[in-house]
Amino acid sequence: MIYTCTITPSIDYTVYVPEFESGKLNRSEEVYYYPGGKGINVSRVLKRLGISNKALGYAGGFTGNYIEEFLKNEGVAADFIQTAQITRINVKIKSDKETELNGPGPELDAAQLAALTQKVQAMNENDWFVLAGSLPGSIPADYFVELATICQANGVRFVLDTSGPALESLVATPVFLIKPNQQELGELFGVEITSLRDAYFYASKLVAQGTEHVVVSMGGDGALLVTKDTALMAKAPQGTVVNTVGSGDSLVSGFIASYATDQDPALAFRYGVASGSATAFRSDLCRKEDVEKLLAEVEIYPYEEKDVTK
Ligand SMILES: Nc1ncnc2c1ncn2[C@@H]1O[C@H](COP(=O)(O)OP(=O)(O)O)[C@@H](O)[C@H]1O
Numbered sequence: 001m002i003y004t005c006t007i008t009p010s011i012d013y014t015v016y017v018p019e020f021e022s023g024k025l026n027r028s029e030e031v032y033y034y035p036g037g038k039g040i041n042v043s044r045v046l047k048r049l050g051i052s053n054k055a056l057g058y059a060g061g062f063t064g065n066y067i068e069e070f071l072k073n074e075g076v077a078a079d080f081i082q083t084a085q086i087t088r089i090n091v092k093i094k095s096d097k098e099t100e101l102n103g104p105g106p107e108l109d110a111a112q113l114a115a116l117t118q119k120v121q122a123m124n125e126n127d128w129f130v131l132a133g134s135l136p137g138s139i140p141a142d143y144f145v146e147l148a149t150i151c152q153a154n155g156v157r158f159v160l161d162t163s164g165p166a167l168e169s170l171v172a173t174p175v176f177l178i179k180p181n182q183q184e185l186g187e188l189f190g191v192e193i194t195s196l197r198d199a200y201f202y203a204s205k206l207v208a209q210g211t212e213h214v215v216v217s218m219g220g221d222g223a224l225l226v227t228k229d230t231a232l233m234a235k236a237p238q239g240t241v242v243n244t245v246g247s248g249d250s251l252v253s254g255f256i257a258s259y260a261t262d263q264d265p266a267l268a269f270r271y272g273v274a275s276g277s278a279t280a281f282r283s284d285l286c287r288k289e290d291v292e293k294l295l296a297e298v299e300i301y302p303y304e305e306k307d308v309t310k
């Protein structure tokens with residue numbers, strides 16, 4: 001079974017405004033209320049790709065109920081631990097540029113954390129645990145390291161798509177897949193990543209520390225895969241960008257969906273990048289048919305330092 005875990009879910013209140021002006025009254029005629037948070041997006045895309053999975057995490061209040069109801073209607077299995085706090089609403093303004101306003105995650109007590117630990121302890125060998133989205137600073141980083149250690153001891157594949165201080169402790173534990181975007185990878189090492197060469201350099205450091213697969217996503221420029229055996233670059237397909245929110249999560253879903261079936265990192269990378277782009281070209285998340293149409297358009301070639309000009 002594949003389990004995703006969203007500590008900080010959200011409703012993504014997505015507003016299209018033709019000409020957004022900060023500091024002015026802007027009216028929109030097109031708004032959507034998508035369930036969000038990275039693990040939830042991974043679960044929704046996995047389901048669309050035909051892969052059964054269960055969404056874990058925390059949810060509360062009327063927004064939490066909305067997310068649970070939405071997932072139920074889409075046939076995504078979920079098992080959230082309840083919070084007294086209302087799950088956040090993240091605002092996504094779509095204009096000539098994309099502006100995002102993400103709220104804080106929940107405050108969790110020891111009993112709520114223990115409830116998640118129990119669920120992780122009950123996972124079986126060859127299950128997957130996808131910890132995705134921001135991890136609130138109020139939870140000690142050690143807690144997430146404990147979850148990673150349980151996964152390692154039980155042969156559960158640990159996938160990480162997060163940012164912030166907890167990420168630093170987690171990359172020192174054995175991780176199957178980590179998918180930072182260029183900026184998140186830079187933050188992790190306290191540098192600004194401005195070139196493919198830098199991305200390769202820092203991704204290789206993570207591989208040297210024991211991460212099996214590092215995918216650095218670079219928006220419309222595609223992505224880089226580094227493992228101990230290979231380094232591949234993928235050029236993203238061209239298309240009309242509608243909403244890139246959830247593209248990174250879709251890349252993770254596509255990678256896992258393909259790897260779970262074929263155990264081939266290069267195929268999984270292609271499927272992941274096609275899924276990320278298929279989501280960028282839609283208002284909501286991608287569908288399987290969108291991904292399969294784009295597969296042949298993903299150009300993959302070996303990363304060679306000598307060929308890199310920047
Ligand atoms: N403008 C775009 N055009 C085509 N594909 C895109 C675009 N933006 C994102 N993607 C696809 O989605 C993947 C993840 O996007 P990215 O923005 O890097 O992730 P994140 O959402 O985590 O920041 C990219 O590797 C690419 O395949």
Ligand SMILES: O=P(O)(O)OC[C@H]1O[C@](O)(COP(=O)(O)O)[C@@H](O)[C@@H]1O
Pocket residue numbers: 008010012035036037038039041090102132133134135244245246247248249250
């Ligand atoms: O937990 P964070 O870092 O605040 O991010 C949450 C946001 O990320 C998303 O999951 C989208 O993530 P990506 O664009 O990186 O795929 C949104 O649905 C959500 O609003």
